Amino acid sequence: MLMERLNSNKSFGGLQQQFEHDSKVLNCLMRFSVYLPPQATNEHKVPVLYWLSGLTCSDENFVQKAGAQRMAAELGMAIVMPDTSPRGDDVVDDEAYDLGKGAGFYLNATQEPWAKHYQMYDYVAYELPALIEANFPVNNKRAISGHSMGGHGALTIGLRNAPRFTSISAFSPIVSPLNCPWGHKALTHYLGDDQALWVKYDAVELMKKIKGDTSNLPPIKVDQGLADNFLEEQLKPHLLLNAANQVNYPIELNTHSGYDHSYFFIASFIDEHLQFHARHLFK
């Protein structure tokens, strides 16, 4: 598979890099960023945390603003940061910030004009990990995390693919597209009006369907700022907590007074997320 390196910077003894490749799933050129800790060599392959960013972001926001490289270097964990939608002049867009480019919602679109390129679910769950594992000194231990729309992506991709990802975490996630305006708008456009087709992209609905022994399912950690302007209308993390408690799913929801929806919140608690994933990735 064609892959070109665009940038490489030494960071905390490891390498922060950016690549471009030709995605078959998305039918376009895609960029992603990867942090390789100093421990990663062909003789010593390291596990990978996939980080999914939120609305309007590219692969670069988390790289520059989260400060995650320090702890990733300490733990010996790679981080892979995909873009948030297909890109390029051939890809259909919308002028709104919450639809089209920068707003792929990590799902496989079925509706026109979106279906040709907007297949972010398959890209993040399968195509990108295969590319990473074929080309970088990483093993097949994977965890997944994200912010806001990316938290939605991490929860839905993680829940639907156990045990493909050993652990799942999210900052300020959209936990139920069925129950918020961002979700209704995006899923109507990408999936159509039949809400029965939305449930596989709704973490709360996925959680409700879980049955039996949950002790070996990937544990979930969610952090939420209480000064987040989107908390009441869009995020509603208690819906996920309630559904998880009903099925005895391993979950922790931590709330933090005074913190908002910004990367300043993510940076303040990213170390704890990396440590959470390390406990499962290195088990």
Add this chain to the structure above:
Amino acid sequence: MLMERLNSNKSFGGLQQQFEHDSKVLNCLMRFSVYLPPQATNEHKVPVLYWLSGLTCSDENFVQKAGAQRMAAELGMAIVMPDTSPRGDDVVDDEAYDLGKGAGFYLNATQEPWAKHYQMYDYVAYELPALIEANFPVNNKRAISGHSMGGHGALTIGLRNAPRFTSISAFSPIVSPLNCPWGHKALTHYLGDDQALWVKYDAVELMKKIKGDTSNLPPIKVDQGLADNFLEEQLKPHLLLNAANQVNYPIELNTHSGYDHSYFFIASFIDEHLQFHARHLFK
């Protein structure tokens, strides 16, 4: 003095804020950012590290990319980040990235058309600290640091104002404008052709003039990446080290293989700089 708060985000238990104020020295509205650690209260005032950014930066680059808030919160140190030049439609500019807006070089311009606004030396050394100490829960213990052009600013302002700043540090600094193309261009425009008038803005020349007991002068810490594209032509930190050794000035120069001129280098070593300053600020 008029001062308006533009942003405030909780960060590592403290507050990352941005303000705008009317600078008398610069004759324009100026923005600055400040990080207040959780320890800072009117009953417990904290010391301040002034951070000076490099060419093309504003007050926001360090805020977003350095990851300094974590250690500042741990140490109980405020960080103040000024802009790199006067700003606004009334301020003369140049189309080059290394002259005019974003390239104030932390000096007091004497030449037209620059002199009316480009007085960054007085702004950083005096006006801004007075504003900060009158309006925030900080004491009058100050340290100064910076990157590239901002490293030049930290070294020259720190050396000329001992003991106003207790310690000085720099990443990848321009140590001698007299001996590099960036310096020649900027100082010719801002100060004129007479190089005798440049020496007070040249850290190496300032160092050469130091006489007598240096043990109570502010110690200097410099870090330099060896994969920095600007190292040989523009930065030349050995000139400062040699001059400091001649006068027995307390200095450490640390070089780091593989690191470049980017914020990834700064982020990798900013904790050590904050710890260095804390040893002197809290003495």
